[in-house]
Each structure stands twice: as C-alpha cells, then as structure tokens.
Amino acid sequence: MIRESLDHLLAMAQRYRSEGSRRQAMEIYWMLSEDHSETVQAQAAQDKLLELAHIYERDGSRHQARAVYERLL
Template identity: 70%
Template sequence: MQFEQSEPRTAHWLERRSYTIHQSLDHLLAMAHRYRHEGQLRQAMEMYWMLLEDHSSTAQALEAQKSLLELADAYEREDERHTARAVYERLCDLDGVPSTRVVTARRAIPASST
C-alpha cells in the first residue's frame, strides 16, 4: 500500500523537477541575452554555449544556437572573420544540431582570412 502512495508523489516530484529545470534554463537564457545587450559578448557566448551543449534537447538550446549564429554573423560583418569562423566551426562540430546554415556561412569565409 505504501508503494501505491509513493507513485503519485514520484510523478508530482518529476513534474516539479521538470518545471524547475525549465524555469532555470529560461533564466539562464535571459541572463545571456542581458550580457549580450550590455556588450559583454564573451559572457553571453559562454552561456549560449553552455545551454546549447549541456541542454541540447531544449527550446532554450535552440534559442542559444540562433543567438550564436547572429553573433557570428555580426563578427563577420565587423571583419572579425577568425571569431566568426570559430563559432561556425564549433556549431558544425555539435552532434544533432541542424547545420545547413552554418555550413553555408562557413564556406563563405576563406581559410586564409584567419
């Protein structure tokens, strides 16, 4: 009988845990966006990478990937091709990350420009 009572508790605990993780990832993504907005790009990129690499199956990871591509595009426009290329290559190295746009952008940067 005690086993029957623990099942709903376990389900409830798992539901709460999932909610807590989701909320924490939302806050981490918001912090990364705030760093980016404040011009602290290194901190923003570190957080985006953490979200993308450590939590790859989440919506926050997809948003982080989008932000990293936007930052790489900005670096490329600012003639910081070596930084843009590093971001594109790291994105290509991730397993399970859609990389069509990354590969296309990477081809546009000549290897000799690093």
C-alpha cells in the first residue's frame, strides 16, 4: 500500500514536471527524498532533482542550481 502511494506521488511529480510546473514537481521530489529516504522512490526523486539542478545551471539560474545541489548533500 505504501509503495503504491509513493509510486503514485512520483508519477504525479513527473506529470507536473512534464507540464512545466517545476515548483510543484520539486515539492513532491523533496518530500519523497527527505521523508522516505530509504525507498526506491526517494532515489528516483533525488535523480530527478539532480536533473533539475543541471537544467537550472544550464539555463543560467546558478543560484537555484546551487540550492538544489546543497540540499541534496
């Protein structure tokens, strides 16, 4: 049951991201990463956060990229 809920949250975050709602996606990714850190979904969320940090950096939003990198540490 919990695994299914976490899978659903991860899918929801991915939909938000694909629709251009980075902020909403990131909120879910952070929740999964920090509140469920020992799960497969948390690792997937961390991977997505790292991807977003790379995108921020590439787009010249270095401050936002740095904030993500530091929080992931």
